Amino acid sequence: MMDILIPVLLVVAMGFIFAVILTIASKIFFVPVDETVTNLRAELPGANCGACGFAGCDDYAAALAEDPSIGTSKCPVGGADVAAKLAGILGVEAGTAEPQVAVVMCNGNNQAAKKLMEYQGLSTCSAAKQLFGGLNVCSHGCLGLGDCQAACPYGAIQVCDGVAVVNRDMCVGCGICANTCPNRVIRIAPAKNKVIVQCHSTDPGAKTRKACSNGCIGCKKCEKACKFEAITVENNVARIDPEKCKNCGLCAKECPTGAINNMRVKKAPAKPAAPKAEAPKAEAAPEAKPEA
Numbered sequence: 001m002m003d004i005l006i007p008v009l010l011v012v013a014m015g016f017i018f019a020v021i022l023t024i025a026s027k028i029f030f031v032p033v034d035e036t037v038t039n040l041r042a043e044l045p046g047a048n049c050g051a052c053g054f055a056g057c058d059d060y061a062a063a064l065a066e067d068p069s070i071g072t073s074k075c076p077v078g079g080a081d082v083a084a085k086l087a088g089i090l091g092v093e094a095g096t097a098e099p100q101v102a103v104v105m106c107n108g109n110n111q112a113a114k115k116l117m118e119y120q121g122l123s124t125c126s127a128a129k130q131l132f133g134g135l136n137v138c139s140h141g142c143l144g145l146g147d148c149q150a151a152c153p154y155g156a157i158q159v160c161d162g163v164a165v166v167n168r169d170m171c172v173g174c175g176i177c178a179n180t181c182p183n184r185v186i187r188i189a190p191a192k193n194k195v196i197v198q199c200h201s202t203d204p205g206a207k208t209r210k211a212c213s214n215g216c217i218g219c220k221k222c223e224k225a226c227k228f229e230a231i232t233v234e235n236n237v238a239r240i241d242p243e244k245c246k247n248c249g250l251c252a253k254e255c256p257t258g259a260i261n262n263m264r265v266k267k268a269p270a271k272p273a274a275p276k277a278e279a280p281k282a283e284a285a286p287e288a289k290p291e292a
Contacts, residue, residue, distance in 0.1 A: 100173030
């Protein structure tokens with residue numbers, strides 16, 4: 001009996017001692033929790049996208065509690081509603097934040113971009129990027145295998161005809177897709193800008209033209225057409241200053257390759273190719289009758 005009782009008592013005693021040690025340690029190393037941080041964090045959406053400029057929602061909440069002047073409108077996912085709630089907790093004015101959206105700087109669809117190879121490996125952009133820089137001759141454009149689509153928690157981006165396309169009505173400008181893209185083709189821009197350059201290639205114009213019929217060739221026609229000095233050609237590719245751009249669309253009209261997209265102009269849907277007319281079959285010649 002004692003052979004069983006003694007080990008049991010020893011285990012109980014050791015458990016009691018460890019419990020006392022842990023209790024004392026928890027009191028010594030206790031870190032007080034700031035209720036303001038907890039309340040702020042509870043109002044944030046928890047996307048942890050980093051679009052606010054901090055590592056995640058926890059860091060943003062802690063920084064706001066320490067310094068409210070940072071601003072409560074830095075969360076693009078939560079928008080104005082979350083900004084107002086954060087401001088209410090801190091007792092400050094919410095301020096306003098300009099809506100942001102993701103912009104895909106590539107229009108190299110299956111018809112425009114020339115293929116480098118038939119890829120049969122792992123169907124991700126990051127994997128294809130490691131093999132000769134991608135599937136297309138242009139190594140700067142969209143890889144079209146949908147890493148951004150898989151990463152977007154809002155279903156706002158899809159790969160259509162070999163290139164990523166953003167649904168602006170669903171996009172919150174969190175930037176997760178931009179951070180996921182291995183070619184850095186996606187950037188976050190003000191939603192008010194409706195004219196965008198859909199090319200990311202810095203190759204010389206002649207090389208770009210051979211790789212993609214929709215690419216920017218750096219001809220500077222757009223730069224000359226703009227009355228507001230909002231577009232410049234740098235490193236062989238056009239770039240638009242969102243602060244100067246008035247969405248007039250003159251640059252898009254002058255672009256010879258269609259690299260600039262004016263979203264204010266609704267494009268007609270592509271018409272299906274007309275079926276080829278069959279050539280009329282030749283009638284067989286009548287057989288010659290033998291002479292009597």
